Amino acid sequence: MPIVNASARRELITATAAIAAAISAYAAAPAYAAAxxxxxxxxxxxxxxxxxxxxxxxxxxxxxxxxxxxxxxxxxxxxxxxxxxxxxxxxxxxxxxxxxxxxxxxxxxxxxxxxxxxxxxxxxxxxxxxLPLFLFVSKDLPVNSLSELVEYGKKNPEALTYASSGTGSSAHLTGANFGLQAGLKMTHIPYKGSAPILTDLLSNRVSMVFDPILVPMQYVKENKLKVLAVTAAKRWEDEPNIPTMGESGFPGFVMxxxxxxxxxxxxxxxxxxxxxxxxxxxxxxxxxxxxxxxxxxxxxxxxxxxxxxxxxxxxxxxxxxxxxxxxxxx
Missing domain, CATH: 3.40.190.150 (Bordetella uptake gene, domain 1)
Structure with a gap:
């Protein structure tokens, strides 16, 4: 029988214990990834x-x-x-x-x-x-850029209203943040859903809305609405002429x-x-x-x-x- 010195014996016992512990842990662990x-x-x-x-x-x-x-x-x-x-x-x-x-x-x-x-x-x-939001405004609002909108709002205090699908929605918070950063006093108009917002925006009963591009953009192409900016960090690939909020005088405005x-x-x-x-x-x-x-x-x-x-x-x-x-x- 080969003679094993004390140091080698301790190393062998330690290694054996480590292997046994690893096997035990593997067996006890739930096999989520496999099952x-x-x-x-x-x-x-x-x-x-x-x-x-x-x-x-x-x-x-x-x-x-x-x-x-x-x-x-x-x-x-x-x-x-x-x-x-x-x-x-x-x-x-x-x-x-x-x-x-x-x-x-x-x-x-x-x-x-x-x-x-x-x-x-x-x-x-x-x-x-x-989901980037776009700033759509009524066709009858006499502005064609974000800077013109801010200027109009300052010359006509409390004249601007902004719509949203409800208190606490992304459109609400984005509009509120725009008002804060622009120094404008605007009135929030909450709605139940997007359809009534578009109806009132098209008829100039509300000034603006921060909304996804999908539905309102078709009215922009028909000259029934205007779009001034996008809240994303970069421009929308399909509509590269729409500037970002950052490019329009609001650096870091990404919402x-x-x-x-x-x-x-x-x-x-x-x-x-x-x-x-x-x-x-x-x-x-x-x-x-x-x-x-x-x-x-x-x-x-x-x-x-x-x-x-x-x-x-x-x-x-x-x-x-x-x-x-x-x-x-x-």
Missing amino acids: WPEKAIEVVVPYTPGGATDTVTRIVMKKLADRLGQPVIVNNKPGANSTIGTAMVARAKPDGYTFVTVLAAYTVNPHLYKLSYSFDDFQPVSHMAD NSWVSLMAPAGTPKDIVERVSTEIAAIVQEADVKKLFNDAGFVPVGGSSAELTELIKKDTAMYGEIVRKAGIKLE
Whole structure:
């Protein structure tokens, strides 16, 4: 029998113990990456069917289902500026089978609502897309640029009104921020939906709205509305003549709405990373990019960590706007 000295014996025992511990840990760890998903996945959209958020979610989830080999069921649970459906997912089991789509309003709501959930109840997954907003104004308003709009507003105090789909919406906060930065006193007019906004904008009953490009742009092409700027960091590729807010005298004015995917806190990290990686690839597929573009969206993708930083940034930004503008639920 070979003789093993004391030093070699200690090294052998240490190595054996380390291997045994590794095997034990591997056996005890849940095999999410190998087994998941074993059944259908639910994605809650806390908005009505057929809207922009719903459209983006369904485009991406159809592709995700193909990649994962399991159905991804999109359920609409609208109400209370998205807080009803979002709260449902906050209470869901964090097993990788329930997700929720959130907009930039997710970072506004804590400043306006008493919520039954907090950011700590969620795990950011993927920043799917941005939704740039465009400043559309009534054709009868005697302005053709952002500088002319500011000049008109200062010469006609309290004459300007701006529409939104409701208190706390992206259009509301963007309009409020524009008023603050321009030094204008404007009146906010909340509506229930986009259709009545367009009706009143076309008939000059409201001065302006920050809105996605999809529907109002057709009226610009018919000379029934005017568009002055886009809130994105760069110009819209299909409409390169529309300047950004930054180019129009408001440096750093970037206030996109956005669509992101979240999971209940505690959802396994490997599942979060898998979904994030798949979505990052999906939104860059040619057909998805075209569908997004046709709906007014810009594909983003990105990691859970990047989405976490976006949420922190926008929460601070919107909180400051709400405070400075004195915004309260009506």
